[in-house]
Amino acid sequence: MDLNGFDHPGRPAAGGTTRSVKVMIAGGFGTGKTTMVRSVSDIKPLTTEETLTQASADDDHLIGVADKTETTVSLDFGKISLNDSLMLYLFGTPGQERFWFLWNGLFEGALGAVVLVDTRRLASSFRAIEEMERQDVPFVVALNVFPDSKEYPVEEIRDALDIPAHIPVVACDARDRASSRDVLVALIHHLKDRSAVALESR
């Protein structure tokens, strides 16, 4: 076994000052969250399993844990090396409604979120937008333009989804790396604008 890199007392931990940031990709079921993670990630997207235990009267009992149920949810995620010492992790949120109870913890510590919308099924992302607002997570809305999507003017969709004027709405093709990258760029610009507003109002 190669132990180089260890056994140097006083040496700083390997990886020096590498840090991470995370961005969540939210949206209804089938809106292209995993597709977007896959298209911008530097690594082959991976899946991590989060087992959630909650007190419940459900039928999913574990031996010896009679009053709790466990739900395993899968998060697809990818990584972008922004520079030598900063990693961006992208996590696709579980799209099924029955997992939304766990969204509270998921967004903690995230820079912000992208809410993907399938313009053919606007309603599927209503709940995600509501959750972002409720949890005060900064977000941008990305209209994932599917090949058979009708052309919708952005403002029409903004009205239909009741998205406030200060939230950016952009169109994208989640399958395309540059297009997905541009959505992330729009999110970071939005975060900077928010910061500027926050600083001015002090």
Place this chain on the structure above:
Amino acid sequence: MSAPRRPTNPSGLERYYVLTRGRSGPGGSASSLDVATLIVSVTAPAPGMQHEHEDILRRCRDPLSVAELGAHLGLPFNILAVLLADLLEAGRVEARDPIPAHDAGRGPDLALLEEVLSGLERL
């Protein structure tokens, strides 16, 4: 495909019970672990360590997120968190939480946002 070493399903709950010695969740320093928390080894594996602890130390010589570690080891987050708590308490790994866009009291981190932006623009 190689034959299973045991007749039981090694990916099942029994395996997790054995790995964590029956503990169901981490306490102390590991209770705040995030899926994007980076884990870095600070010591080499020691003889006689639990196999999974050794595996984590080897994989985290370069910083690796909890999510990646979970995916590579095939362990769900809460099981991995128990194992990481052991290593954190023994001072064998270091954990670095993801940087939020703004910290309470410190205000928005514009320098960080600029850094993220220039990284994205280079893609």
